[in-house]
Amino acid sequence: MYVAVKGGERAIENAHRLLANARRGDQSVAEVTLDQISEQLGLAVDRVMSEGSLYDRELAALAIKQARGDLIEAIFLVRAFRATLPRFGASEPVDTGAMRVQRRVSSTFKDIPGGQILGPTFDYTHRLLDPSLAEGFVPQAPALAEASTAPTPRVTDILGRDGLIETSPQAEDGASVGDLTREPLNFPADRDLRLQNLARGDEGFLLAMGYSTQRGYGRNHPFAGEIRFGEVEVEFAAEDVGFAVPLGSIELTECQMVNQFKGSASEAPCFTRGYGLAFGQSERKTMSMALVDRALRAHELGEEVGAPAQDEEFIMSHSDNVQATGFVEHLKLPHYVDFQSELGLLRKLRKEFAEASAGANASDAMKEAAE
Amino acid sequence: MNAPAYNFAYLDEQTKRMIRRAILKAIAIPGYQVPFASREMPMPYGWGTGGVQVTAAILGPQDVLKVIDQGSDDTTNAISIRKFFAKTAGVATTTSTEEATVIQTRHRIPEASLHANQVLVYQVPIPEPLRFLEPRETETRRMHALAEYGLMHVKLYEDIARFGHIATAYAYPVKVNARYVMDPSPTPKFDNPKMDNCPALQLFGAGREKRIYAIPPHTKVVSLDFEDHPFEPYRFNAPCALCGAENSYLDEIVTDDKGSRMFVCSDTDYCEGRQAAGHHGALSAAPYKDKAQGKAREKANG
Amino acid sequence: MTTIAELPPGFADKVLSAQSTFRSVMDAMARPGSVQRILPMAGTPETMMRGTAAIALTLFDHDTPLWLDARMAESPGVLKWLKFHSGAPVVQDSSIAAFALISDGAALPPFERFALGTNEYPDRSTTVIIQVESLDRGPGFELRGPGIDGAATLQASIKPVDLFERLRCNETLFPRGIDVVLVADDAVAAIPRTTRVLGKGG
Numbered sequence: 001m002y003v004a005v006k007g008g009e010r011a012i013e014n015a016h017r018l019l020a021n022a023r024r025g026d027q028s029v030a031e032v033t034l035d036q037i038s039e040q041l042g043l044a045v046d047r048v049m050s051e052g053s054l055y056d057r058e059l060a061a062l063a064i065k066q067a068r069g070d071l072i073e074a075i076f077l078v079r080a081f082r083a084t085l086p087r088f089g090a091s092e093p094v095d096t097g098a099m100r101v102q103r104r105v106s107s108t109f110k111d112i113p114g115g116q117i118l119g120p121t122f123d124y125t126h127r128l129l130d131p132s133l134a135e136g137f138v139p140q141a142p143a144l145a146e147a148s149t150a151p152t153p154r155v156t157d158i159l160g161r162d163g164l165i166e167t168s169p170q171a172e173d174g175a176s177v178g179d180l181t182r183e184p185l186n187f188p189a190d191r192d193l194r195l196q197n198l199a200r201g202d203e204g205f206l207l208a209m210g211y212s213t214q215r216g217y218g219r220n221h222p223f224a225g226e227i228r229f230g231e232v233e234v235e236f237a238a239e240d241v242g243f244a245v246p247l248g249s250i251e252l253t254e255c256q257m258v259n260q261f262k263g264s265a266s267e268a269p270c271f272t273r274g275y276g277l278a279f280g281q282s283e284r285k286t287m288s289m290a291l292v293d294r295a296l297r298a299h300e301l302g303e304e305v306g307a308p309a310q311d312e313e314f315i316m317s318h319s320d321n322v323q324a325t326g327f328v329e330h331l332k333l334p335h336y337v338d339f340q341s342e343l344g345l346l347r348k349l350r351k352e353f354a355e356a357s358a359g360a361n362a363s364d365a366m367k368e369a370a371e
Numbered sequence: 372m373n374a375p376a377y378n379f380a381y382l383d384e385q386t387k388r389m390i391r392r393a394i395l396k397a398i399a400i401p402g403y404q405v406p407f408a409s410r411e412m413p414m415p416y417g418w419g420t421g422g423v424q425v426t427a428a429i430l431g432p433q434d435v436l437k438v439i440d441q442g443s444d445d446t447t448n449a450i451s452i453r454k455f456f457a458k459t460a461g462v463a464t465t466t467s468t469e470e471a472t473v474i475q476t477r478h479r480i481p482e483a484s485l486h487a488n489q490v491l492v493y494q495v496p497i498p499e500p501l502r503f504l505e506p507r508e509t510e511t512r513r514m515h516a517l518a519e520y521g522l523m524h525v526k527l528y529e530d531i532a533r534f535g536h537i538a539t540a541y542a543y544p545v546k547v548n549a550r551y552v553m554d555p556s557p558t559p560k561f562d563n564p565k566m567d568n569c570p571a572l573q574l575f576g577a578g579r580e581k582r583i584y585a586i587p588p589h590t591k592v593v594s595l596d597f598e599d600h601p602f603e604p605y606r607f608n609a610p611c612a613l614c615g616a617e618n619s620y621l622d623e624i625v626t627d628d629k630g631s632r633m634f635v636c637s638d639t640d641y642c643e644g645r646q647a648a649g650h651h652g653a654l655s656a657a658p659y660k661d662k663a664q665g666k667a668r669e670k671a672n673g
Numbered sequence: 674m675t676t677i678a679e680l681p682p683g684f685a686d687k688v689l690s691a692q693s694t695f696r697s698v699m700d701a702m703a704r705p706g707s708v709q710r711i712l713p714m715a716g717t718p719e720t721m722m723r724g725t726a727a728i729a730l731t732l733f734d735h736d737t738p739l740w741l742d743a744r745m746a747e748s749p750g751v752l753k754w755l756k757f758h759s760g761a762p763v764v765q766d767s768s769i770a771a772f773a774l775i776s777d778g779a780a781l782p783p784f785e786r787f788a789l790g791t792n793e794y795p796d797r798s799t800t801v802i803i804q805v806e807s808l809d810r811g812p813g814f815e816l817r818g819p820g821i822d823g824a825a826t827l828q829a830s831i832k833p834v835d836l837f838e839r840l841r842c843n844e845t846l847f848p849r850g851i852d853v854v855l856v857a858d859d860a861v862a863a864i865p866r867t868t869r870v871l872g873k874g875g
Contacts, residue, residue, distance in 0.1 A: 184406030326416030
């Protein structure tokens with residue numbers, strides 16, 4: 001006797017309860033607060049805001065808590081929430097040249113106006129596990145200087161004054177900036193859409209793709225012209241008010257790569273650009289993004305296109321971790337209907353194969369007997 | 372904190388308008404994949420976000436919704452999607468194919484004939500039938516524009532050369548209204564004939580790939596084949612062990628570790644309906660309904 | 674000058690009225706020649722029928738460039754109402770319009786002036802909405818094609834009188850083409866690009 005399995009609805013409900021309990025863990029251990037996540041796991045929050053495309057530390061912290069620390073799951077939660085928000089318009093372009101920098105390094109010049117500012121960084125830490133951090137650690141007070149009022153011009157602007165680097169590619173006047181969350185993506189895609197795609201793209205994917213260009217798969221000779229991290233003002237030009245209204249400030253990391261030069265009979269040689277930008281402090285992400293951005297400009301710059309990182313369709317179709325994780329993980333959904341269809345076909349083919357082999361053996365045997 | 376508040380059927384009205392416009396063009400150009408700005412849904416890509424967006428754009432308070440996955444109303448993802456709409460749109464839901472006005476499906480077409488007042492919404496993972504032959508969207512789009520489908524015929528013919536048969540058992544490509552080659556979603560090829568001249572409207576939603584396409588009612592849908600190798604729907608050797616149906620699609624159930632198998636209808640509503648009407652199979656437990664519910668309780672408690 | 678308060682209203686219930694109107698239009702498009710009723714009511718600016726107003730509220734927005742025929746475009750009430758309720762940009766160039774509204778069918782421009790789509794993107798074509806006198810009396814047109822079980826007969830009093838002859842361009846254009854929606858008061862019927870007219874019936 002057999003009866004079909006029922007009760008999926010209850011199973012789902014109980015699975016949700018099990019998840020809630022697993023998320024909370026041992027209830028004798030204090031619950032983690034959103035402030036703790038935001039303050040002490042700040043880079044996780046930054047990543048969730050960047051790839052979730054929503055600048056809200058509190059919601060990102062909530063998403064991380066709800067996702068049990070699974071950052072791709074947290075990014076997904078933020079994206080799904082973001083999709084329901086009303087759209088009022090686009091901000092004015094932010095001026096990263098006017099950033100209040102907390103960190104700023106250039107690998108192309110020993111010193112630059114405004115100076116190199118090491119700031120908070122893992123660079124030059126020795127990666128030795130630190131047992132004193134396990135509990136009750138009080139960090140030493142850092143030396144702090146008054147925020148400098150000296151301008152910190154972008155290194156690319158300094159190079160640009162001498163014409164040593166190409167002017168930043170400009171969109172046509174009056175052209176609206178695309179938004180791949182509001183319009184279907186079609187290929188070939190312009191740089192605005194490519195950069196948006198990379199900014200939302202998975203850090204690990206961009207890291208691997210950027211790395212591959214360094215190892216020769218579409219090499220583009222990068223120098224880290226500048227990486228800066230700090231605060232910028234965001235303004236919104238409200239049509240009915242007639243001027244730009246300040247909305248507040250956000251933290252950004254920007255990376256400007258200075259790459260392999262171009263030139264022709266009619267054009268003096270100059271360096272080219274790769275650009276990376278992310279919410280919060282996300283240096284690995286912005287540097288990888290800048291490498292991939294530059295690689296994707298191969299076609300525009302008349303370079304031979306062949307490496308994965310130069311392939312716009314390949315990169316843009318696979319960079320999104322919410323899409324990727326959904327489709328990879330959907331393989332755990334039931335597929336027994338299509339599997340059954342495949343199984344039936346395979347059995348039929350195997351049966352025919354066995355019959356054909358048996359026929360061949362029989363005729364071989366007859367041949368032998370005849371000899 | 373911004374406390375989330377959600378619209379009827381979850382999607383905002385601007386998104387619904389955009390999807391509705393895409394649906395109208397999809398119906399006007401049968402089998403052509405209309406690009407649409409698929410939204411991020413509160414369920415993962417690959418888990419029916421395309422179907423869910425199409426359903427959300429068409430669903431109204433008078434509708435009766437049925438959701439199936441693998442032919443069954445009780446698979447976990449079908450339950451999850453049905454609950455989503457019961458919660459966000461407050462619509463009536465049913466497991467009855469006959470009663471439903473909107474049926475969202477993954478991987479099956481119901482066995483019972485559909486009627487004119489129904490819309491069948493398919494969840495589609497990869498809408499492009501040529502994708503596994505040519506990964507580039509720019510190329511496949513050109514092939515559709517020129518109706519240049521030689522590559523597909525070459526692939527099917529290579530199957531025949533290697534295996535003696537067309538080795539595609541599900542997502543078997545069809546030609547719609549003698550123009551577009553279309554992916555029917557990963558339904559078994561057993562279901563392909565049901566798409567042809569179907570009285571119901573068929574809509575297909577691919578969320579991750581951002582495409583919507585359609586087959587209007589009473590439209591010619593032909594499975595690709597060759598004169599000397601005509602399309603053959605998959606056939607089972609035995610009837611359903613529960614209801615005795617001889618012409619339905621069957622799931623294979625492994626009943627022990629010694630090679631025993633049984634075959635039962637994948638369409639649970641169809642199977643239960645037949646049993647309630649007095650049809651029996653070799654292994655049917657009678658009276659079926661009581662047993663099934665007893666088992667359900669056991670499972671949930673266990 | 675009309676103020677916003679004096680404009681005819683939109684839907685009382687935006688969400689459910691749009692859903693209901695869409696289903697009528699979807700059914701019309703899926704079953705060419707069948708006449709569907711649009712139930713939700715909105716205010717109608719002069720020269721615009723009830724069905725047209727409901728369709729506008731359901732399908733038009735900032736993303737749908739709109740072309741109006743002279744009679745519609747000359748009506749300040751129509752322009753204000755559309756701008757306020759839909760936000761759709763009204764364009765002079767009919768070849769970039771997502772929708773065209775025709776209240777004077779006799780002055781319907783040639784279809785090639787509208788967007789016909791491309792072979793790669795045949796969906797990027799204008800949906801032409803034509804207000805007609807009647808969708809239940811007048812000459813009969815026998816229609817065939819996807820969405821129709823055999824043949825369907827549409828009885829309609831339509832201008833331009835040669836609409837169906839003009840729509841024969843769809844045969845050679847396909848997959849490019851023009852999709853037409855006919856509105857008579859609260860009745861709607863659709864003639865997508867796949868529909869063929871075999872001849873006039875009784």
